[in-house]
Amino acid sequence: MGHYITVEKDVNVYVEDVNPEGQETILFIHGWPANHKMFEYQFIQLARLGYRCIGMDCRGFGESDKPWEGYCYDRMADDILCVVKALRLQHITLGGHSTGGAIAIRYMARHSGYGVSRLALFAAAAPSLIQRPYFPYGLNKDDVLNIIKETYTDRPKMLQGFGDMFFFQYITKPFSDWFFQLGLQAANWATAAVAAAWLDEERLFSDLGKINVPTLILHGIHDKVCRFPLAEAQKEGIKHSKLVPFRFSGHGLLFDERDKFTKELAEFIEECNFL
Template structure:
């Protein structure tokens, strides 16, 4: 079931609600620069186990409206709050990949974890996507600025290069083409603006405000959000569990999808 939720007077975001009668709701927030279809291999399986899977396209991406402004972590977290309210979600699992993980953490801090019983972070871009004087992991700000520049100059080529670093395991040409098309469905300006947020924002203090059980899943070969980011999350978030994926890069939800789905289900049922 797909429909739109109005998050601002002139902005609607697309929501795909799979198995709405399921026993437990999981709200999935996708990473940059894709959309909710990134979780296809979870949506194929988790509803079979009786779960309600809700995928949101962030504003500017997928089927959602694409306003020219409004891509800070605060605004994107506020959009999620509106979706939660409209769907009347309670006691749900909030699950975010990459920048979706960063937005999920900002949601927990900014909205005091409204309605969330558990948090799941997949290769999350936190506490910082970029290197800082006291955090030597991730991209340099100059490298992200180059990605933004390339987005405005030749977005298809930028997306192709990003796809090359996304997966650790071999992907077929058809799968690579599918992944590439997910990125093309976004607006160019939204792709650049969210990359700007990734470059400039941080979540060090936000992590301290997460007070629900948290599952951290992260590939050890991740070239986008290096594994030390997951270690930093584990050190700060109380009542958190870190599971490493030894045969995955940034795309662990596909590269080790059976292990990924098993760990997520065990976490939900615990």
């Protein structure tokens, strides 16, 4: 079941609601530059286990509206709040992949985790995607600047290069083509604007300490985009957090080890219910 939710004047985001009658709700926030379809395997596996799975396309991506502005973490966290309130969601698990994980963290800090009982971070781009003088574990700033430049000059080439970094295990050519198309569904200005936000966003370091719900951190040890030390920094900064390394995964752990991904997420939710 898909529908649109208005998040501000003339801006609507697309939401896919799978198994609306499920007893437990998981709201998924996709990574850059994809959309909710990246979770299609999790939707079917988790729905079969009785979960309600909601996939939201961030503004500028997938089937959502593509305004010229509004691609900072604060505004995108506000969009999540609009979805949570519109759907009257309570006691949910908020899950985010990569940049979606960073936005989920901002949501928890900015909106005091409204409606959220559990947080799940998948290869999250936090506390910093790029290298900083006090945090040497991220991507080189020049590499990000090149991503932005190629977005405006040869976006297909940029997306192809990103796809080559994404997976650790073998994927077929048709699967690679499908993943490539997810990125093309975004607006090029949104793709570039979110990448630019990586450069400016430093408040995630302090956001980590504001999270006060049980948090699951799933991260591939071979991740070339959000390197594994980012997960260790998340574990150190978030109270009541659990880090599960994925030893046969890169950035695309939800594809590289999809069965393990589903198992760890479902067990985490069930364990929290008994706390």
